[in-house]
Amino acid sequence: MNKIDKSASFPSPLNRADIPFPDWSYKHIFRHGQCDPAGIVYTPEFFNVFNHAIEAWFCECLNLSYYDFLGPRRTGLGYVNAHADFFSPVQMGEEVEYFIRVCKIGGKSYTLELNAMLGETEALRGLFTTVTTNLDTHSSIDIPTDLRGALNQYVFSDTT
Known part of the structure; x- marks a missing residue:
């Protein structure tokens, strides 16, 4: 039988004051059809x-059209890893505010952290690693120069 390593560090929710890039957010109210019978x-x-x-962040913060990447530019922005840590339930009718930061930029991929705030406390955290691809050949490609430059504005590393 496997035992849980109790010395392992588990994430804990952030407070609104800990958000590294608080000047932009995406707000969403969860509706009836997005909830289970318990709400x-x-x-x-x-x-x-x-x-x-992420789509809104591209257009509004990075000043790059997410849709041009997928359409005319034929550059895929697919997730190779998508993960979430849940801290508290969100119920029907509640508004969640999402903040985004860049955790890592590689040659062909980058990782985003999304902090989903319910009021003053983080309800959940998403971590998404995106690989840029050629949509015609389905092979990975270097991150386009304009995207790399825009992403660099939102890199944040916690040095505490």
Whole structure:
């Protein structure tokens, strides 16, 4: 039988004051159809809204059209890893505010952290690693120069 390593560090929720880039956010109110019979948001709905926030962040913060990457530029922005840590339930009618920061930029991929705040406390945290690809060949490509430059503005590393 495997035992849980109690010395392992588990994430803990952030407070609003700890958000590294507080000047932009994406807000979403969860509706009836996004919740189970008890009124708690279905887990997959969070991933859908995480993606909505990323699309809005591209257009509004990075000043790059997410849709041009996928359309005319034929550059895929697919997730190779998508993860979430849940700290508290979110219920029907509650507004969640999403903040985004860049954790890491590699040659062909980058990682985003999304902090989903319910009031003053983080309700959940998403971590998404995106690989840039050529949508015609489905092979990975270097992160386009304009995207790399825009992402660099939102890199944050916690040195505490």
